[in-house]
Amino acid sequence: MRIIVSGGGTGGHIYPAITLINTIKEKCPGAEFLYVGTRQGLEADIVPKEGLPFATVDLQGFERRLTPKNFLRAGKAVAAVAKAAKLVRDFRPDAVIGTGGYVCGPVLMAASLMKIPTLIQEQNVLPGITNKILARFVTRIATGAEAALKAFPQDKAVFTGNPIRREVMAAERQEGAAAFGFDPAKKTIFVVGGSLGAGTLNRTMKKWIVEKSATADYQVLWQNGKYYKDSVNAFMEKHKPANVVNLDFIKRMDLAYAVADILISRAGAGTISELCVAGKATIFVPSPNVAEDHQRHNAMALVEKDAAMMVLDSEAEEKLMDTAEALLNDSEKIAAMERNILLLGKKDAADRIAQMVLEMIKKD
Numbered sequence: 001m002r003i004i005v006s007g008g009g010t011g012g013h014i015y016p017a018i019t020l021i022n023t024i025k026e027k028c029p030g031a032e033f034l035y036v037g038t039r040q041g042l043e044a045d046i047v048p049k050e051g052l053p054f055a056t057v058d059l060q061g062f063e064r065r066l067t068p069k070n071f072l073r074a075g076k077a078v079a080a081v082a083k084a085a086k087l088v089r090d091f092r093p094d095a096v097i098g099t100g101g102y103v104c105g106p107v108l109m110a111a112s113l114m115k116i117p118t119l120i121q122e123q124n125v126l127p128g129i130t131n132k133i134l135a136r137f138v139t140r141i142a143t144g145a146e147a148a149l150k151a152f153p154q155d156k157a158v159f160t161g162n163p164i165r166r167e168v169m170a171a172e173r174q175e176g177a178a179a180f181g182f183d184p185a186k187k188t189i190f191v192v193g194g195s196l197g198a199g200t201l202n203r204t205m206k207k208w209i210v211e212k213s214a215t216a217d218y219q220v221l222w223q224n225g226k227y228y229k230d231s232v233n234a235f236m237e238k239h240k241p242a243n244v245v246n247l248d249f250i251k252r253m254d255l256a257y258a259v260a261d262i263l264i265s266r267a268g269a270g271t272i273s274e275l276c277v278a279g280k281a282t283i284f285v286p287s288p289n290v291a292e293d294h295q296r297h298n299a300m301a302l303v304e305k306d307a308a309m310m311v312l313d314s315e316a317e318e319k320l321m322d323t324a325e326a327l328l329n330d331s332e333k334i335a336a337m338e339r340n341i342l343l344l345g346k347k348d349a350a351d352r353i354a355q356m357v358l359e360m361i362k363k364d
Helices: 011-027 043-049 068-091 104-113 129-134 146-151 173-180 199-211 226-239 253-259 269-278 291-303 313-328 331-342 349-363
Strands: 002-006 032-037 054-056 095-098 118-122 140-143 157-159 188-192 219-223 244-247 262-265 281-284
Touching: 002 011, 002 068, 002 104, 011 032, 011 043, 011 118, 011 269, 011 349, 032 043, 032 068, 043 054, 068 104, 095 104, 095 349, 104 118, 104 129, 118 129, 118 349, 140 146, 140 349, 146 157, 173 253, 188 199, 188 253, 199 226, 199 313, 219 253, 226 244, 253 269, 262 269, 262 313, 269 291, 269 331, 281 291, 281 313, 281 331, 313 331
Parallel strands: 002 032, 002 095, 032 054, 095 118, 118 140, 140 157, 188 219, 188 262, 219 244, 262 281
Antiparallel strands: none
16 A cells, blocks of 8 residues: 655644554555655655655745746746656555645645545645645545535535644643753743744743743743744843743644643644643634634634634734733633633544545545
């Protein structure tokens, strides 16, 4: 059995893909995989470290307005389809899976046109235009949110939840505190802007450190992101807050979740799925810079069920940390949010999607 898996750009697309690969390997130990991504995305670093064969397609997303860059990217898109088609022909997969990111488009399209079974793993509440187009061609669609079903053909789409790393539930608070040098008895906020980072959250943290950290009776774990590593490190070297630990990337998210009383986070679908299983009270700050404003829709799906709170990106620098501090001191609200978010978790999503893939292959 040979399977191509494609997903790129951010950890939210990459880690679900790796989780699916590992789940299928458990069911079919002899299965062979090829991971297709881009040179620019985090997958170029993460996937080879997982010991997976890795191939690249040179592709970038289009800007939302007509610019000269879009003409260049259109040319790359045409070349990407040709490259993807060659990769598919050479590898001869029994199935192809896409977990998100621009690179999935040409790979899934090429495989579909070759009559190879294909599956989209749509993570968001509001699907993007690429997956809406691909839905006409692919074999099956696994949605991370029940609300996404209405965007796809009903004979293809199934609500499964999003695949999550099993290890996100593994750690205990004491272990998490020790890993980051924290006092396990002190309340802790975990601020995470995704694998690449979030400028708004980083500016908010800097403002809080300068103005309020010295008098705060809690500690903060801050993942600032790959793109902001140097500037944040320089800031921290200057200010040296005693109650803040900053890292550009945290691989052991189970340790971070374990030590956190509450989280502040962007609203990527992968992160939300992990938090639903980990049962963490969270204030979401949706990124306004994503297609279709899908992070806001992701967050609202939880806010409407009293399973999370939301602060708009435009308001974050002024009110986010005050909102977080108020929540941190409201144990009843935290407990209610934890109960409600746990009700939305789908621990078996990876198993269900893996089974869909195997069924596609058997029918082919």
